[in-house]
Amino acid sequence: MKAKLVIFDLDGTLLDSIDDLAASTNHALQLHGYPQHERAAYRYFVGNGVRKLIERALPEDARQADNINRLLQDFLAYYQTHKTVYTHPYQGIPETLAQLHAAGIQLAVASNKYHQGTLELIHHYFGEKLFSIVLGQREGIPVKPNPAIVHDILTQTALPANRTLYVGDSGVDMQTAINSRLTSIGVTWGFRPRTELEANSADYIINSPSELLPIAGIG
Numbered sequence: 001m002k003a004k005l006v007i008f009d010l011d012g013t014l015l016d017s018i019d020d021l022a023a024s025t026n027h028a029l030q031l032h033g034y035p036q037h038e039r040a041a042y043r044y045f046v047g048n049g050v051r052k053l054i055e056r057a058l059p060e061d062a063r064q065a066d067n068i069n070r071l072l073q074d075f076l077a078y079y080q081t082h083k084t085v086y087t088h089p090y091q092g093i094p095e096t097l098a099q100l101h102a103a104g105i106q107l108a109v110a111s112n113k114y115h116q117g118t119l120e121l122i123h124h125y126f127g128e129k130l131f132s133i134v135l136g137q138r139e140g141i142p143v144k145p146n147p148a149i150v151h152d153i154l155t156q157t158a159l160p161a162n163r164t165l166y167v168g169d170s171g172v173d174m175q176t177a178i179n180s181r182l183t184s185i186g187v188t189w190g191f192r193p194r195t196e197l198e199a200n201s202a203d204y205i206i207n208s209p210s211e212l213l214p215i216a217g218i219g
Helices: 018-031 039-045 050-057 065-082 093-102 115-126 148-157 171-180 194-199 209-215
Strands: 005-008 106-114 133-137 164-168 183-187 204-206
Touching: 005 148, 018 039, 018 050, 018 065, 039 050, 050 065, 093 106, 093 209, 106 115, 106 148, 115 133, 133 148, 148 171, 164 171, 164 209, 171 183, 171 194, 183 194, 183 209, 194 204, 204 209
Parallel strands: 005 106, 005 164, 106 133, 164 183, 183 204
Antiparallel strands: none
């Protein structure tokens, strides 16, 4: 059965953004005199929104709400002007997106990254016509794995869940798909290991973007 809609996570799925996220968080930590972290640590800090990223990066005894807020503002100020320094689409992603789009399948993004940053990154790397809907984390809307963001996309596209695929790189993404009653596709090129995708009941696990095409009913 051919899919009508494919919803993608952003960081670790479409874009390899870990270096810019790490650099921006380390910048905020350094400003406030806290220890910085190696790139590898950030693979496990990200995935639940920027507030949770800052919380995880801080020492346990420094995770008070007002302190998180201070570092979050410094992170956002730096990241907003440095978010495309190292970030790039994963190999094969632009071509696969183009093939899905050419086949008449709608594309959407559901990210826990703040909404404005999500929009700007998608427009910067993929233009403004490829994706039907791009949603990041918005005020008052719970983050994934809560299904609210997916429900908004399905409502706006008026497309059925049983013809929709959800693609992501983490357990959060697989749980989002489960909570939304979507077919889940875990990708192994992202931030989290294959074992995490397996432990969170991914319906499919793929090792390259082109493997998505037959699952979506192309070819």
